Amino acid sequence: xxxxxxxxxxxxxxxxxxxxxxxxxxxxxxxxxxxxxxxxxxxxxxxxxxxxxxxxxxxxxxxxxxxxxxxxxxxxxxxxxxxxxxxxxxxxxxxxxxxxxxxxxxxxxxxxxxxxxxxxxxxxxxxxxxxxxxxxxxxxxxxxxxxxxxxxxxxxxxxxxxxxxxxxxxxxxxxxxxxxxxxxxxxxxxxxxxxxxxxxxxxxxxxxxxxxxxxxxxxxxxxxxxxxxxxxxxxxxxxxxxxxxxxxxxxxxxxxxxxxxxxxxxxxxxxx
Amino acid sequence: xxxxxxxxxxxxxxxxxxxxxxxxxxxxxxxxxxxxxxxxxxxxxxxxxxxxxxxxxxxxxxxxxxxxxxxxxxxxxxxxxxxxxxxxxxxxxxxxxxxxxxxxxxxxxxxxxxxxxxxxxxxxxxxxxxxxxxxxxxxxxxxxxxxxxxxxxxxxxxxxxxxxxxxxxxxxxxxxxxxxxxxxxxxxxxxxxxxxxxxxxxxxxxxxxxxxxxxxxxxxxxxxxxxxxxxxxxxxxxxxxxxxxxxxxxxxxxxxxxxxxxxxxxxxxxxxxxxxxxx
Numbered sequence: 001x002x003x004x005x006x007x008x009x010x011x012x013x014x015x016x017x018x019x020x021x022x023x024x025x026x027x028x029x030x031x032x033x034x035x036x037x038x039x040x041x042x043x044x045x046x047x048x049x050x051x052x053x054x055x056x057x058x059x060x061x062x063x064x065x066x067x068x069x070x071x072x073x074x075x076x077x078x079x080x081x082x083x084x085x086x087x088x089x090x091x092x093x094x095x096x097x098x099x100x101x102x103x104x105x106x107x108x109x110x111x112x113x114x115x116x117x118x119x120x121x122x123x124x125x126x127x128x129x130x131x132x133x134x135x136x137x138x139x140x141x142x143x144x145x146x147x148x149x150x151x152x153x154x155x156x157x158x159x160x161x162x163x164x165x166x167x168x169x170x171x172x173x174x175x176x177x178x179x180x181x182x183x184x185x186x187x188x189x190x191x192x193x194x195x196x197x198x199x200x201x202x203x204x205x206x207x208x209x210x211x212x213x214x215x216x217x218x219x220x221x222x223x224x225x226x227x228x229x230x231x232x233x234x235x236x237x238x239x240x241x242x243x244x245x246x247x248x249x250x251x252x253x254x255x256x257x258x259x260x261x262x263x264x265x266x267x268x269x270x271x272x
Numbered sequence: 273x274x275x276x277x278x279x280x281x282x283x284x285x286x287x288x289x290x291x292x293x294x295x296x297x298x299x300x301x302x303x304x305x306x307x308x309x310x311x312x313x314x315x316x317x318x319x320x321x322x323x324x325x326x327x328x329x330x331x332x333x334x335x336x337x338x339x340x341x342x343x344x345x346x347x348x349x350x351x352x353x354x355x356x357x358x359x360x361x362x363x364x365x366x367x368x369x370x371x372x373x374x375x376x377x378x379x380x381x382x383x384x385x386x387x388x389x390x391x392x393x394x395x396x397x398x399x400x401x402x403x404x405x406x407x408x409x410x411x412x413x414x415x416x417x418x419x420x421x422x423x424x425x426x427x428x429x430x431x432x433x434x435x436x437x438x439x440x441x442x443x444x445x446x447x448x449x450x451x452x453x454x455x456x457x458x459x460x461x462x463x464x465x466x467x468x469x470x471x472x473x474x475x476x477x478x479x480x481x482x483x484x485x486x487x488x489x490x491x492x493x494x495x496x497x498x499x500x501x502x503x504x505x506x507x508x509x510x511x512x513x514x515x516x517x518x519x520x521x522x523x524x525x526x527x528x529x530x531x532x533x534x535x536x537x538x539x540x541x542x543x544x545x546x547x548x549x550x551x
Contacts, residue, residue, distance in 0.1 A: 009355050013362075016352060017369040020431070023384045024372065026395075083284075086277045096274035102282070109289050111540075113487070115509060116533035119299065119516050119526040120292035126306060143284035173273050202377045205490050205509065209517055220379045227383050228495055239383060247380040254375050258368050261375055266435045 024247070031241040038236050052237035059231050059238070062245050064215055065222040072137045072218055073200040079142035080196045081189060087143075088151025089177050093163060103152075110145045118209075125210050136210040137218065141200060146268065147192045154188035155181060194257075194264040201250065219246050299526035306522060317527040327528065329503045330511045331535070333418050337507075338486045340422035346478055349430050350471075353437035354463070367438075371431035378428065382495045385424040386411070389496070411497055414504035421492050421505055429485070433478050440474035441467065476547050480540055487536050508532045 030038045031052050033045030056062060090096070091103055121140060130136040158181060166180045182189065207221040214222070223242045226232055232239045254261050300317050304310045321327055352370060356363055373381055388395045389410035397407040410420040448466050457465070468475075489507035493499050499506035499514070506514075512532070516525030 006360070009358060009360060012355055013352075013360070013366045017366055020369050020372055020427070023388065024376075027380075027384055083280045087281045090274045090277040094274040094277070099274070102278055105285065106281075109285065111537075112289065112293070113484070113533040113536045115487070115512060115529040115536070116296055117289060117292040117529075118509075118512060119522055119529055120295040121288060122516070123295070123306065123522065124287070124292065140288050143281050148281065173277065198375065202379075204377070204379055205513070209513075220377050223383075224379050224491065224495060227379070227386075228498075236387070240387075243380045243383045247376050250375055250377070251372070254372070258371075262367070262371055262435055265371075265374060265432060266439065 024251070027240050027247070028244055031237055031244045033237065035235060035237050038240075052235070052241040055235070056226075056232075056238045056241045056245075060222055060226050060242065061214060061217075062219070062222065062242060065217050065219045066245070066249070068134075068216060069201060069219040072134065073197050075134075075138045076141045076200040077193055077196045079138070080144045080147045081193060083143045084147035084151045084192060085155075085177055085182065085185075086174075087148045088155055089173070089181065091148070092152045092155040093160075094173075106145045106148055110149070118205075122209055131210055132213045132216055134216065137207060137216075140206075141203075144196060147196060150188060150192055150267075151185075154185050158184050190260055191264040191267055194260060195268055198250070198265070296526045296530055299523050300530055302523045304522040305520040307520075310523075313523065317524050320524060321527055321531060326503055326506060326511060327531075330506045330508050333504065333506060334486050334489070334508055336418045337422045337425070337489065338483060340419055341425055341486060342479055342482045344422070345426045345430055345433060345482060346475060348426065349433035349437050349478070350475075352430070353434045353441055354467075356434065356438060357441045367431075367435065370434050373428045374431045378491045379495065381424065381428045382492050385420075385427075386496045389420055389424075412501055414502045417497055417501060417505045421489070421496070424492065425485070425489070429482075436474050436477065437471060440471035444470045472547075476543070479543055483539055483543065484536060487532060 025043075029043070029045055032048045032050070034047060034049055035052070037045050087102075087106075091099060091106075125131055125136045125140075128135070130139070162180060162184070163176055166176050171179065201218075202220060203218070204220040204224055207218050208224070211217050211221060217225075223246045226242050227239050301312060301314060302310045303313045303316070356367060360366075387393075391397060391407060391409060391412060394410065396410060400407060409416060411417050444467060448470075449462055452462050452466060487508050490509040490513065493505040493507050493510050494513075497505045499510050508528075509532075512525050512528045515521045515528060
């Protein structure tokens with residue numbers, strides 16, 4: 001009885017796992033298959049060809065968009081880590097007038113739906129002359145309420161004596177944050193870093209709004225416009241090859257750092 | 273010094289949050305295409321909103337989405353989490369497999385599912401034909417299209433909720449189950465009397481996050497259907513996007529944004545109240 005149940009469980013899980021993995025497998029094989037075989041859903045194409053990729057690379061600047069995406073997501077992540085830890089430190093370790101007010105403002109902004117700020121933020125970008133610049137992709141994301149809250153929580157767990165000792169040694173506040181607290185906050189930095197990088201990497205609505213110049217587009221935006229526009233000339237393999245290029249960097253990172261990805265993403269859900 | 277440390281946040285807050293919120297309210301009383309000067313129109317945008325069939329359609333679409341997405345997500349995630357919570361081999365592998373769509377861009381997921389939903393060559397219709405059933409217009413039938421998107425969104429997100437439920441399940445003290453075993457409780461009884469009440473907070477969180485997600489739906493209809501057929505998949509954000517960046521009706525788009533934000537607030541608070549009174 002027990003073993004029958006176990007087999008049933010494994011069967012269920014395997015069917016589930018196939019349902020979650022098969023589409024990605026199909027995407028990769030279809031992008032490598034000759035165009036005539038794609039609609040056949042074959043598991044193994046008769047021959048492997050990079051033809052779809054060649055055509056895709058000729059039609060859209062996918063390499064440039066990869067560099068754009070890496071640059072934008074890295075800059076945002078860097079900014080969020082710096083600003084997040086500065087504010088998180090001030091809120092958790094320093095006493096000053098207005099501290100609680102700022103804390104409540106941060107909590108409030110976390111609950112504010114983005115639908116209300118979307119249009120005015122676009123208008124600000126227009127007025128700043130930031131349309132079709134990297135600024136519009138980076139600056140609005142440099143500070144993040146969740147990151148501040150997470151740093152604040154984490155810094156609270158670090159012993160005050162460490163900070164006192166550093167202060168006696170003549171460290172300034174910035175030195176305390178980046179020389180003393182950062183090396184002791186690796187888990188928080190990894191978590192916040194992954195969440196921020198992923199959110200920036202996957203963002204597509206905002207780039208669609210503020211970027212029209214193809215050479216400045218991030219990868220998700222370029223692939224989206226390629227998929228909905230007519231340039232792929234309804235050649236499925238070509239669209240799929242661009243989707244593979246978009247998925248691959250994250251899937252590769254995920255294969256190596258799976259545990260960190262799952263932990264980090266789950267912690268955003270636990271925040272409430 | 274403390275003020276220096278928080279100043280980047282404050283500048284950011286005033287520039288990208290406080291000012292936009294105030295300005296969006298100002299915008300709702302104006303007609304503006306950004307190029308010509310702003311024109312004061314009083315409450316015209318509000319009157320228009322209450323007579324806008326597409327606005328109501330987008331609301332209904334969101335409700336349809338949530339009505340399918342939330343229960344489906346909770347049932348599938350809870351079921352798989354329960355199965356994964358046993359002592360099984362390859363547990364890490366299965367968990368990682370279910371989590372894969374969570375980390376991949378929604379753009380990729382949407383392009384993939386667009387093919388699976390295809391009428392003639394899509395995987396789903398082929399499977400239906402194989403077992404002797406008729407084809408379904410997953411994305412072409414106005415009565416079905418939103419359901420298809422809700423199913424796809426569940427596939428994309430469920431891995432995250434499996435992990436959250438697993439965390440929740442592990443907080444249930446094992447002696448509760450041992451006590452229930454002594455009294456001869458069945459598996460079902462244990463699930464409904466012990467597990468479910470204990471993981472209530474996680475379920476509530478899934479409901480809130482899914483609700484916010486439903487009102488934020490954009491890239492899925494943008495790529496797969498463009499909001500069609502017959503506006504049956506136009507979502508809140510897609511409609512704001514169309515009004516703002518297709519027609520350049522900044523005033524009206526801001527009015528839509530304000531209303532959707534208020535609706536999200538109201539729905540989330542109602543859900544919170546509902547949970548509090550039921551506990």
